[in-house]
Amino acid sequence: MLTPIELPSHINTRPVDSAIAKRLRQMHQRIEAFQDCWNQHHAAQFVAADYELVYQTLTWLLEKHRPINRGFLEWGCGFATVACLADSLGLASYGVESHPDLIVQARQTLSDWPATVELFHGDFLPPGAEDLAFDLTLPSVGHSGENPYEIWGVDLEDFGLVYSYPWPGEDQFHEDVFDRYAANEAMLLMFIGPNEMRAWRKSSR
């Protein structure tokens, strides 16, 4: 069962470290340039989150709700910005992305930052998770690619904190996948849209 963690309404007034703020400005510029070349790559599922808000929420969460371990996983990492933020906050960070052009961009982010993140080009859904989809046209479903968990030799259970930015209407699916496969007491953090983040902790039924 997932128990919501109440996020304070003033979370967006928390300070953002100046070096991080500078990095995020550079990320916004790179992402904008990538999106200006839209026709070249068709990475249609990629939309950037509000990374300042994600950082503010992440720092609050780490301060107030201790994760069960340092493992952090970004589902559908795009440019891996959030995975790099997690690394900068001392987490052992991993990211999975299915689009080949985006994984190239993610690798570029790691070398520019610089950050230590385990990146994987493949499908973040654990084997069998698609059974939970109430609609097989959900954007997270049907990605081909290798299974990162098998190659890394870890399970979703090994991550204390998972982050995702689901497309509208598939947040419940991400919750259900997390609820089935994550460790008890692990946390899920989601960027939902402008000014909206949600977080949960998994608890035993």
Ligand SMILES: C[S@@+](CC[C@H](N)C(=O)[O-])C[C@H]1O[C@@H](n2cnc3c(N)ncnc32)[C@H](O)[C@@H]1O
């Ligand atoms: C809305 S974007 C969010 C990107 C990034 N996490 C952020 O917060 O800015 C969702 C990303 O998830 C990727 N994605 C969707 N389903 C996936 C799957 N099953 N496995 C791996 N990547 C997936 C898409 O290609 C896209 O880059």
